[in-house]
Amino acid sequence: MADLLQIHEPGATPLPHDGEEAIAVGIDLGTTNCVVAISSEGKPEVLRDEDGEALVPSVVAYAPDGSAVVGGMAKMLILDRPEAVVSSIKRLMGRGLDDVKSLTGTLPYDVEPGETEGMVRLNVAGHRLTPVEISGDILAALKERAELHLGAKVDRAVVTVPAYFDDAARTATKDAARLAGLEVLRLVNEPTAAALAYGLDEGAEGIYAVYDLGGGTFDVSILKMQKGVFQVLATGGDAALGGDDFDHAIAEHFLAERAASQGAKVITSSEAKAALMTARLAKECLTDQPDGEWMISFDDIMTKHALDRETFEGLSRPLVEHTVRICHDVIADAGITPDDIQGVVLVGGSTRVPLVRQLVAAEFRHEPLADINPDEVVAVGAARQAEALTVGSDTLLLDVTPLSLGIETMGQMVEKIIPRNTPIPVAKRQEFTTFQDGQSAMSIHAVQGEREMVDQNRSLAQFALRGIPPMTAGAARIEVTFAVDADGLLTVSAREATTGVESQIEVKPSYGLSDEEMRDMLYDSMKHAKDDMERRLLAEARVEAERSLNAVVAALRVDGDLLTADERAAIDAALQTVTDAMAGTDRDIINGLAEDLEVATRPFAEKRMDRGIREALSGHSVEDFEDADEEPAVKAEESA
Amino acid sequence: MQADPTETLTPFTGHACPQECWSCKGPVALEDLFCPTCSTIQPLGQVDHFKRLDLEATFDLDVNDLDRRYFELQGKLHPDRFATKTSQERTLSMQQATSLNDAYETLKDSLKRADYLVHMMGQNVLPEGCQLISAPDLLEEAMELREALAMAETADDIDAIAARAAGDIDDCEIGLSKAFAGEDIEGACALTTRLKYLRKLTDEVRQQRAKMTAMS
Numbered sequence: 001m002a003d004l005l006q007i008h009e010p011g012a013t014p015l016p017h018d019g020e021e022a023i024a025v026g027i028d029l030g031t032t033n034c035v036v037a038i039s040s041e042g043k044p045e046v047l048r049d050e051d052g053e054a055l056v057p058s059v060v061a062y063a064p065d066g067s068a069v070v071g072g073m074a075k076m077l078i079l080d081r082p083e084a085v086v087s088s089i090k091r092l093m094g095r096g097l098d099d100v101k102s103l104t105g106t107l108p109y110d111v112e113p114g115e116t117e118g119m120v121r122l123n124v125a126g127h128r129l130t131p132v133e134i135s136g137d138i139l140a141a142l143k144e145r146a147e148l149h150l151g152a153k154v155d156r157a158v159v160t161v162p163a164y165f166d167d168a169a170r171t172a173t174k175d176a177a178r179l180a181g182l183e184v185l186r187l188v189n190e191p192t193a194a195a196l197a198y199g200l201d202e203g204a205e206g207i208y209a210v211y212d213l214g215g216g217t218f219d220v221s222i223l224k225m226q227k228g229v230f231q232v233l234a235t236g237g238d239a240a241l242g243g244d245d246f247d248h249a250i251a252e253h254f255l256a257e258r259a260a261s262q263g264a265k266v267i268t269s270s271e272a273k274a275a276l277m278t279a280r281l282a283k284e285c286l287t288d289q290p291d292g293e294w295m296i297s298f299d300d301i302m303t304k305h306a307l308d309r310e311t312f313e314g315l316s317r318p319l320v321e322h323t324v325r326i327c328h329d330v331i332a333d334a335g336i337t338p339d340d341i342q343g344v345v346l347v348g349g350s351t352r353v354p355l356v357r358q359l360v361a362a363e364f365r366h367e368p369l370a371d372i373n374p375d376e377v378v379a380v381g382a383a384r385q386a387e388a389l390t391v392g393s394d395t396l397l398l399d400v401t402p403l404s405l406g407i408e409t410m411g412q413m414v415e416k417i418i419p420r421n422t423p424i425p426v427a428k429r430q431e432f433t434t435f436q437d438g439q440s441a442m443s444i445h446a447v448q449g450e451r452e453m454v455d456q457n458r459s460l461a462q463f464a465l466r467g468i469p470p471m472t473a474g475a476a477r478i479e480v481t482f483a484v485d486a487d488g489l490l491t492v493s494a495r496e497a498t499t500g501v502e503s504q505i506e507v508k509p510s511y512g513l514s515d516e517e518m519r520d521m522l523y524d525s526m527k528h529a530k531d532d533m534e535r536r537l538l539a540e541a542r543v544e545a546e547r548s549l550n551a552v553v554a555a556l557r558v559d560g561d562l563l564t565a566d567e568r569a570a571i572d573a574a575l576q577t578v579t580d581a582m583a584g585t586d587r588d589i590i591n592g593l594a595e596d597l598e599v600a601t602r603p604f605a606e607k608r609m610d611r612g613i614r615e616a617l618s619g620h621s622v623e624d625f626e627d628a629d630e631e632p633a634v635k636a637e638e639s640a
Numbered sequence: 641m642q643a644d645p646t647e648t649l650t651p652f653t654g655h656a657c658p659q660e661c662w663s664c665k666g667p668v669a670l671e672d673l674f675c676p677t678c679s680t681i682q683p684l685g686q687v688d689h690f691k692r693l694d695l696e697a698t699f700d701l702d703v704n705d706l707d708r709r710y711f712e713l714q715g716k717l718h719p720d721r722f723a724t725k726t727s728q729e730r731t732l733s734m735q736q737a738t739s740l741n742d743a744y745e746t747l748k749d750s751l752k753r754a755d756y757l758v759h760m761m762g763q764n765v766l767p768e769g770c771q772l773i774s775a776p777d778l779l780e781e782a783m784e785l786r787e788a789l790a791m792a793e794t795a796d797d798i799d800a801i802a803a804r805a806a807g808d809i810d811d812c813e814i815g816l817s818k819a820f821a822g823e824d825i826e827g828a829c830a831l832t833t834r835l836k837y838l839r840k841l842t843d844e845v846r847q848q849r850a851k852m853t854a855m856s
């Protein structure tokens with residue numbers, strides 16, 4: 001323990017608020033690439049490798065012993081050892097298999113058979129892994145990059161997620177960070193992070209649109225930026241649409257050509273990965289070049305495929321037009337017209353595709369702003385927010401719920417409780433009642449989405465409120481509360497109002513990990529899990545003790561005159577012991593002494609309360625009424 | 641009476657009797673967001689939406705004022721300001737920010753604001769309707785407009801209906817302003833109900849337009 005603290009800051013006093021806390025990083029955990037950045041004294045910095053490269057490919061290769069290699073090295077193994085390599089794992093975060101696109105009927109993932117419910121598991125180089133674990137390995141590599149760069153331990157981060165990520169995917173992202181030994185200070189929506197970085201660095205004011213087409217997700221957000229406030233007016237998107245889909249379109253095209261010349265054949269998941277890799281190369285080339293030729297080689301047969309930009313645009317146009325339609329709806333949701341928009345910020349590598357720029361410019365009636373690096377801006381925003389959360393800042397991010405949250409009612413209908421684009425945090429309560437006489441339990445099924453029927457939306461969680469006393473149908477009053485926190489995560493609680501029977505759950509998504517699985521994974525994957533936990537508890541003990549100290553010091557400043565010299569000396573001594581304990585690393589001692597301080601100051605608190613009441617009654621300063629326990633002037637008014 | 645000043649004297653003095661700060665145990669007034677002694681965030685007080693935003697309870701709200709107050713308060717109360725504080729402070733911040741969002745969302749929108757004011761006067765319009773008024777005229781007007789919308793064949797037809805609805809909404813808001821100023825609760829209820837119908841129509845206009853664009 002002591003060693004760990006010394007890493008943070010050799011020689012200085014380890015009291016909070018003096019810069020002892022290690023820097024918190026900002027992480028853009030992308031479908032195709034990741035970026036990690038830091039911000040210090042308002043200056044963001046993207047962390048690069050020795051070649052100056054900021055992008056870490058979101059590709060993980062697993063060795064037979066289970067150890068993971070992340071990034072460029074792993075990417076190079078895709079063609080040679082496809083069975084040991086996973087890419088685009090973000091597309092599986094919090095999702096079921098139905099959400100994954102196949103290539104000529106083959107998934108580019110080797111899915112463990114027999115998994116029909118809950119979280120998908122992949123077979124990679126003989127290991128059975130969940131998307132959460134694989135993302136955890138990516139995050140661990142990013143954490144390592146930051147630690148190498150800073151020469152200090154990093155254990156807190158702001159991690160970005162697509163605005164349109166649902167509750168299950170957000171929870172999965174947070175779980176992955178935990179596996180990597182990172183405490184998520186906040187999940188920030190990617191377009192919001194981009195707007196923050198853009199707004200602060202370019203001094204933009206007014207209403208802006210952020211069009212974010214990543215590898216596997218699409219978001220568009222409309223924000224109002226003014227004097228350091230970043231207010232999201234509306235957001236929309238498609239959590240299963242991104243640059244990957246351009247790759248899929250090209251790969252399908254190539255494989256169809258190949259089938260025409262070589263005869264149709266069922267491909268393997270490894271072959272699918274190889275075809276997608278070739279397609280991606282083709283897409284990237286066609287951004288700058290009008291045409292080119294690529295090769296696909298498996299089964300000892302090599303086929304050549306020519307592709308020009310016009311054909312590529314024909315393949316990708318329906319996808320881009322789909323994003324433009326979403327933009328249209330979001331502008332309307334924001335209650336504005338395109339003329340109100342000052343500019344469009346493009347985010348995500350896929351916005352380099354010329355057709356995207358062209359159609360976006362037409363929809364928003366503005367040439368998109370190209371003076372930012374679309375790959376790095378999200379991480380920069382995340383780093384800035386990490387600094388704001390730990391060091392403080394005058395900027396304020398006000399975000400919204402991307403999708404409506406509702407509850408299943410009779411006939412598989414959805415009753416919306418929190419509509420989309422509601423500012424978070426938010427809590428809403430709605431009352432329901434029983435359907436049958438004597439009904440003793442009610443099933444509460446939370447869903448997310450815009451459609452009317454339950455099965456058209458994403459099921460988030462289901463639980464039962466039991467112990468409802470026998471009543472006639474319609475007499476019970478079941479209050480259901482939906483609360484969404486600043487990370488966009490939902491908690492549902494229900495109580496019967498006439499009796500107070502209660503039930504509350506944190507939503508554990510149907511595609512999420514159980515607490516038990518999480519515990520096992522933490523145990524397996526983190527050699528330092530116990531150390532990390534200890535350090536966190538110590539940090540919490542210090543924060544709590546510091547609050548107690550501050551409270552007493554503030555009270556002494558205002559009401560110190562109420563104490564005798566002896567009383568004052570006793571409190572000063574108690575303060576000193578707590579201060580001393582905080583410099584140490586024993587959290588039990590810190591907690592114990594902080595409690596002692598509370599006890600020691602209780603008589604002081606009572607005296608202060610007496611004075612406070614007298615002051616309030618008189619509306620005057622207390623000196624005027626030193627002995628006036630009961631102030632008659634007030635009583636006279638009372639009868640009026 | 642004097643023995644327990646906390647309950648009886650509060651409304652008459654203008655100085656609510658102090659609560660105890662959960663952190664430093666010193667006195668805090670009911671409306672204090674932060675302890676005057678130790679500056680720690682305090683639990684939610686029971687105040688209406690206008691008071692929460694420190695605004696006069698009126699329909700004629702200046703939206704810029706509302707935004708300014710909202711940003712100012714959220715700048716102090718938002719959970720982002722408490723990320724490294726104790727869990728109790730984080731919880732309180734979450735509750736305060738949630739209530740502030742609720743107040744802001746309600747007052748920002750003219751229909752919700754009208755409904756809230758009607759509610760403060762002891763009536764309800766949303767979601768089920770108001771007992772004070774039975775409004776056959778309103779219903780008829782709404783039916784008529786929806787019928788016109790269903791018959792609309794061209795974008796121009798839809799635009800004409802949208803323009804009429806927008807004009808009617810403006811009229812409604814002017815009327816509501818007068819009704820609330822004159823404490824005409826029946827009038828306020830009727831106009832709030834009319835506004836509700838018109839908003840619904842505006843939504844339907846939007847859907848119809850989207851449908852038409854999709855088909856063309």
Ligand SMILES: [Zn+2]
Nearest residue numbers: 661664675678
């Ligand atoms: Zn206090």
